[in-house]
Amino acid sequence: MSKAKTDKISPDLDTPSDLPQAAVDTISVSLNVLLADAFALYLKTKNFHWHISGRHFRDYHLLLDEQSDQIFATTDQLAERVRKIGGATLKSIGQVAKLQTIKDNNEDYVPPREMLRELMQDNKHMAAAMRKAHKLADEQEDSGTAGLLENFIDETERRTWFLFEATRQEGSNAA
Incomplete structure (x- = not known):
């Protein structure tokens, strides 16, 4: 299962934490997936930003x-946050690619409304x-991680709302 902290973290990076090692490991895995998805969503959003028409x-x-x-x-x-609690975080684009759950979009052309709808679903x-x-x-x-995520959830819901409103058909209450 999970290895001891010393097997994963260099002693020079062994941040002290009062959280049990199992909690550090579990939370770090969860946050690293969120981090990979944030990088994937960032790049997809930039891709659509550059190619919108x-x-x-x-x-x-x-x-x-x-x-x-x-x-x-x-x-x-x-x-x-991963480092503050004593975990190890992503080190490469390769790790992002392995962990991300947000799908890339490499299409040559995506209609604007489809771009916004896709980003809405990703958010x-x-x-x-x-x-x-x-x-x-x-x-x-781990109240520190929970508090950080509460703000991020609110920001993500706001992005979702804006993307939803931007894709509504004129004169329609439905998307």
């Missing part, structure tokens, strides 16, 4: 730029994953 170009371009900045801002905090996925990680942190009595 159409009559709402400026609004969508600015929206996606703002959202990508918000997503990127979470990465350092997630990684540092919903992230919020659900953050809730699971929050529950795990609560179970392990």
Whole structure:
């Protein structure tokens, strides 16, 4: 199962924590998946930002730029939280690729509304994953991780809402 802390962390990086090693390991795994997904969602949002077209170009371009900045801002905090509790965090794009659950989109062209809908679903996925990680942190009595995730959940729900509203059909109450 999980290895001892000394098998995973160099003694020079062995951050002291009052959390049991099993809690550190479990929370670190959960946060590293969130971190991989944040990098994947950041790059997808930037991809769509760079390739958006159409009559709402400026609004969508600015929206996606703002959202990508918000997503990127979470990465350092997630990684540092892993380190604060004594875990090891991601070290490479290869690790991101192995852990991410957000699917890449490498299509040559994606219509603007489809871009926004895809990002809306990805943000919903992230919020659900953050809730699971929050529950795990609560179970392990890690209030620092839980508190950090509460803010990120709120920001992710806000992005989801904005993407939903941007994709609604004019004169329609349904998306």
